[in-house]
Amino acid sequence: MRVLLVGAGGVGTAVTRIAARRPFFDLMVVADYDPARAEATVAAVGDPRFRAERVDAGDEAAVAALLARHGCDVLFNATDPRFVMPLFRAARTAGASYLDMAMSLSRPHPERPYEECGVKLGDEQFALAAEWEKAGALALVGMGVEPGLSDVFARYAADELFDEIEEIGIRDGADLTVDGYDFAPSFSIWTTIEECLNPPVVYEKERGWFTTAPFSEPEVFDFPDGIGPVECVNVEHEEVLLVPRWVDARRVTFKYGLGREFIETLKTLHLLGLDSTTPVTVSGADGPVAVSPRDVVAASLPDPATLGERMRGRTCAGTWVRGVKDGQPREVYLYHVVDNEWSMAEYGCQAVVWQTALNPVVALELLATGGWSGSGVLGPEAFPARPFLDLLTEYGSPWGLREQ
Amino acid sequence: MRVLLVGAGGVGTAVTRIAARRPFFDLMVVADYDPARAEATVAAVGDPRFRAERVDAGDEAAVAALLARHGCDVLFNATDPRFVMPLFRAARTAGASYLDMAMSLSRPHPERPYEECGVKLGDEQFALAAEWEKAGALALVGMGVEPGLSDVFARYAADELFDEIEEIGIRDGADLTVDGYDFAPSFSIWTTIEECLNPPVVYEKERGWFTTAPFSEPEVFDFPDGIGPVECVNVEHEEVLLVPRWVDARRVTFKYGLGREFIETLKTLHLLGLDSTTPVTVSGADGPVAVSPRDVVAASLPDPATLGERMRGRTCAGTWVRGVKDGQPREVYLYHVVDNEWSMAEYGCQAVVWQTALNPVVALELLATGGWSGSGVLGPEAFPARPFLDLLTEYGSPWGLREQ
Structure with a gap:
């Protein structure tokens, strides 16, 4: 698996540190608007599978080109939600899978904001679901800790x-x-x-x-x-x-x-x-x-x-x-x-x-190893839960169940 | 009595409207940093005893000159507390009486701010009390509603x-x-x-x-x-x-x-x-x-x-x-x-x-008519209370007493 990770902030940096301990991927390109931030993240992880790049997450064409240049098969969006749509579209354009931890933004109902939904979280992404399905491509959305x-x-x-x-x-x-x-x-x-x-x-x-x-x-x-x-x-x-x-x-x-x-x-x-x-x-x-x-x-x-x-x-x-x-x-x-x-x-x-970064790495590993597969715009609950929870425990961070 | 009122803000404006109904003074010069504000205050009151001037309350010499130019016998400070000291000193320089509604500012104790006083409210004014006493001049301090x-x-x-x-x-x-x-x-x-x-x-x-x-x-x-x-x-x-x-x-x-x-x-x-x-x-x-x-x-x-x-x-x-x-x-x-x-x-x-402005006008009238007199730096409680309370009632704004 070849990954383009966009965003070298707190979560992006934690992603590199968690992923570095796993063998499932061959390349992770860490791209940020601030090249120094991407370079520092890559330098800190000390693993030849990581490469730093500069990219403007709002520039769809530049992101698609970067995906193509490195032959990435998945775009991992670790930026803030304003960049969901350009990154989501760039992945589709480049034929890559897509993963994010927050969905496209909502807008309140103009007259009855506290009673009716206006544009809902993720509406803009789900509007393009047919396109992803038709292409047999996967957008795994909301795959952090919450959502995720x-x-x-x-x-x-x-x-x-x-x-x-x-x-x-x-x-x-x-x-x-x-x-x-x-x-x-x-x-x-x-x-x-x-x-x-x-x-x-x-x-x-x-x-x-x-x-x-x-x-x-x-x-x-x-x-x-x-x-x-x-x-x-x-x-x-x-x-x-x-x-x-x-x-x-x-x-x-x-x-x-x-x-x-x-x-x-x-x-x-x-x-x-x-x-x-x-x-x-x-x-x-x-x-x-x-x-x-x-x-x-x-x-x-x-x-x-x-x-x-x-x-x-x-x-x-x-x-x-x-x-x-x-x-x-x-x-x-x-x-x-x-x-x-x-x-x-x-x-x-x-x-x-760290908790936010952990879960998408587990999901990437499941996609890389075939534990999870699918096409369309899918949430984490569209996939079988057991393989995810078992792998989470294998990552050294077990979950719990309390009967009330 | 000839008064220099410094400050044509809310309280200064209310002072002119309350004083205009009383006969105890001959001239009230209304001075403000913003001449338009002073002019508007004077125009609104429609009484030939009022005159507008421009003055910088922080410019001690200019204030003293203005007091001298209009032959004022009292400076009424209706500015914010940052200007207490320059106005207080300007009045002394010009040989005028002085009245304010808030005293010179405090500074907290550098090490134990919530246990010991540092510089207290009014300390800078009381430090000059002997000078006022020696001159037989009066500074009536804290003469609004609270203090006052x-x-x-x-x-x-x-x-x-x-x-x-x-x-x-x-x-x-x-x-x-x-x-x-x-x-x-x-x-x-x-x-x-x-x-x-x-x-x-x-x-x-x-x-x-x-x-x-x-x-x-x-x-x-x-x-x-x-x-x-x-x-x-x-x-x-x-x-x-x-x-x-x-x-x-x-x-x-x-x-x-x-x-x-x-x-x-x-x-x-x-x-x-x-x-x-x-x-x-x-x-x-x-x-x-x-x-x-x-x-x-x-x-x-x-x-x-x-x-x-x-x-x-x-x-x-x-x-x-x-x-x-x-x-x-x-x-x-x-x-x-x-x-x-x-x-x-x-x-x-x-x-x-209005409540803040009322009380210093009552005090000015007592000073003008001899109901109150004294020298030094004095608070309102240094004077007999009865004439003040009676005159307040005469102004149409009676006070009350509740036995608990």
Whole structure:
């Protein structure tokens, strides 16, 4: 397998470190808009199978040319979601497979944003599904940890643990803290604001997909491995759009364990208009300047990419399922926990970033070895779950099942 | 009496409208850095005793020259506290009396900011007291509503209501709301952040002045005239520095009725570093720019000066006193309430601004008519309270007393 990895940020770098320990691929070209970043990532991994390149992820033709030049058979998108569509199209143009960890962006319903969906996450990609199918080509979408592993868990529950499923609820929580800071998100505040203030999407069999107001349906979920109870709220996330396409369930939700303090902080930012990306005018050193309040919020907080060494605690991704097995009610939580001290010591990667990078590498290996195959635009739940979960354990990062 | 009023902002404008109804002065020169603002203020009042001028409040010599040119016998400082010292010195140079509504600024203790005072509010002014006394000249400091009327109430309690005073606590609260906004402070958020995040100062007879952490000693105070219970916290304020110099009390505090939501909002801004005035770098239209996060917060909210027409509710300033009278424990709250609809209709001024402007005009009239006289740097509590309170009632804005 010959891979073009686009994006040498935190996740891209972790991908190289995880993949370097596996024999399934022959070449991984690491391409970034900033060539120095790509080169540093490749140099750090010290493996002749890796090569650095410069590419603008928004330049479809340049990406397709790069795929052709290196004879890559798969494009692995590790950039931010704004670049999903150009990369997705470039892969199709070049005849390569495609893999991403977040899907094409949504746009709220213009009149009823908190009741009806507008353009949904992934809609632009699924609109081209027939083209991929016809070509016998595969786009594996939403294949990180959440979405990704969480979708694999949903399929596993449907195949092996339940006869009927009432609800599938992805639940994400952590007890990560950052030494020396009273408040330091372990992920991009800019993106978190975007995710959390978009109208959350919910799926119900009778109703289809619909939206709610931000922070709806708060619940306290008890996370395993000592993380404990964390307040979770509905957030717009790919699983709610992916799972119902392949798994039969009455209801699908995604709730993010932001915790009370963080939820209140985001609400306050929204109340004050500080989540806005519409520029406001303030005085700068050389006269008035227009700046985005959200950019100022992000700039006032420490850069999460630099906090790995100061972080403590664990992050948990998982899928809670409630339904019936053998005529009896059943409820399980399938989960995967990463301890930051472990991921820093073992891979030099922050836990959330490492957990995101791990799963697409496992998926690539399954595609390379034939454990997974298919064509069209497919989510992780379109494939058999068991080979994925077994390989995950072989990677040294086992998952867990808790009967509730 | 010939007055130089420096500052034609909200309070300065309200001063002209209140003073215009009174006969005690011959000339009031309204000077501002922005001559158009001074001219608009004078034009709106339509009284030949008012004249507009341009002056830079930071230019001591220019202010002294302006006082001399118009033969003014009193400088009335209605600017922001950064200009206290140049205006205070300019008045002394020109041989004029001086009046302000906020005192020279504090600086926190460099090592123990939340335990010990550094430079206290007014310290720079009191350092020059001997000079004023020797010249037989008067600087009446802290003569707005709080400080100002609140200090008059403290003196009144000591003179007429108590034999011994245990505690004097200024308590400020309101039920003001702004139509059409979920969150719109009725006063400058920039200044509120400054006031509320400075270490609050407390006075105790045995211990002297000391500081605490911001938002300390929260209490719910029940405000009169239908305002009701509001959560109050310690805030740095002039009364705590002024009252103990002339009134015998075991303890003096100032608590600001910010309410739970506002307190949490300020704490969140502090936690995120958005209260900071140290510039952060963000991208602007033409490349990176450095801006103060606090300026961005202020720019993201509606300008309180423009909200008078949309505001509803009342503001209450007052002094709560606990002690002993005739061997019996006694507790009173002396207060002054202004309804925004009334002040808008009657004076075209927002309630908080009008209440601040009213009291120094009453004081000026007492100085002009000989009801108050003295020399040195004196707070409002250095003068007999009864003539002030009687004249306040004559101005059509009576005060109240509630036995607790």
